[in-house]
Amino acid sequence: MSITESLLAPASEGPDASEPEVPERKSWTEQITLTLFLVIPFAAVVAAVPVAWGWGLTWRDAVIATFMYFLTGLGVTVGFHRYLTHRSFQAKRPVRVALAIFGSMAIQGSAIQWVADHRRHHRFSDREGDPHSPWRYGTDVKALSKGFFYSHVGWLYDWDKTSEAHYAPELVADADINWVSRKFTWWVTASLLIPAFIGGMWSWSWQGALTAFFWAGLVRIFLLHHVTFAINSVCHITGRRPFKTRDRSQNVWWLAILSFGESWHNFHHAEPTSARHGVRLFEIDTSAITIKLMEKLRWVSDVRWPDAGIIARRRVAPNSAN
Ligand SMILES: [Zn+2]
Ligand SMILES: [Zn+2]
Numbered sequence: 001m002s003i004t005e006s007l008l009a010p011a012s013e014g015p016d017a018s019e020p021e022v023p024e025r026k027s028w029t030e031q032i033t034l035t036l037f038l039v040i041p042f043a044a045v046v047a048a049v050p051v052a053w054g055w056g057l058t059w060r061d062a063v064i065a066t067f068m069y070f071l072t073g074l075g076v077t078v079g080f081h082r083y084l085t086h087r088s089f090q091a092k093r094p095v096r097v098a099l100a101i102f103g104s105m106a107i108q109g110s111a112i113q114w115v116a117d118h119r120r121h122h123r124f125s126d127r128e129g130d131p132h133s134p135w136r137y138g139t140d141v142k143a144l145s146k147g148f149f150y151s152h153v154g155w156l157y158d159w160d161k162t163s164e165a166h167y168a169p170e171l172v173a174d175a176d177i178n179w180v181s182r183k184f185t186w187w188v189t190a191s192l193l194i195p196a197f198i199g200g201m202w203s204w205s206w207q208g209a210l211t212a213f214f215w216a217g218l219v220r221i222f223l224l225h226h227v228t229f230a231i232n233s234v235c236h237i238t239g240r241r242p243f244k245t246r247d248r249s250q251n252v253w254w255l256a257i258l259s260f261g262e263s264w265h266n267f268h269h270a271e272p273t274s275a276r277h278g279v280r281l282f283e284i285d286t287s288a289i290t291i292k293l294m295e296k297l298r299w300v301s302d303v304r305w306p307d308a309g310i311i312a313r314r315r316v317a318p319n320s321a322n
Pocket of ligand 2: 118
């Protein structure tokens with residue numbers, strides 16, 4: 001086991017060898033629901049062009065949409081990813097439950113399923129067994145185009161389901177996180193209704209509720225979906241590779257702001273448990289800033305900030321300008 005793997009999977013959090021990796025199958029209901037949640041926000045974005053042209057986007061909707069984008073986006077990056085999957089820090093109970101709920105509101109699957117898929121991605125990155133490698137069909141242009149689509153959204157339709165008991169046994173055994181996972185439909189509903197409620201109250205009109213539902217509900221879900229998906233597709237195809245990894249993960253600067261720092265994906269694969277992914281001065285990492293703030297407020301503790309020595313050791317070559 002490499003250092004990276006042992007860091008990723010200490011006994012208490014990694015794949016549980018005692019639980020066999022039993023292949024599970026997705027149901028038709030899951031596949032149809034998935035389609036609805038991909039197609040309806042997409043239709044909203046198509047509709048958004050004439051809507052924005054005709055009536056414009058009000059400040060009110062822009063503010064609510066930005067708020068919802070931050071809440072659910074950080075729920076995924078800080079909550080699902082850096083906390084639940086990689087244990088980059090410890091969190092107090094209300095904070096851990098809140099993070100799991102906000103992540104669920106991004107509508108990318110339940111907390112435990114998300115973690116299980118992502119741990120499998122790290123275990124097999126760009127090799128056989130990776131749930132979403134863009135390189136699975138080969139390296140020529142045609143194979144890579146197909147691979148891009150697969151890694152971006154196609155993999156979600158794989159009938160095989162990653163075993164939660166195998167990849168996230170400690171979360172299955174965790175009463176709080178298990179409860180949040182099982183109530184996934186509640187958080188999906190909340191994710192759609194909260195923007196409508198805020199818009200309605202703010203404008204004191206049904207029209208305000210409807211436009212907020214449209215922009216801060218549907219369009220926001222679409223944008224966050226595809227930014228998250230781009231970490232799996234774009235960040236394993238193009239970018240820069242200043243750090244040593246056995247996969248094709250890359251740092252992609254132009255996705256940094258929208259992805260809350262997750263697009264510094266090469267360093268993430270080099271040092272998965274690090275609470276910070278963007279390690280250089282101008283590598284904006286809003287998730288790391290959020291964790292820092294929560295640390296100051298004493299909501300979280302034992303944060304794994306990478307020291308200069310670790311960062312230097314992970315580099316491809318000392319002082320490499322790559
Ligand atoms: Zn990756
Ligand atoms: Zn990760």
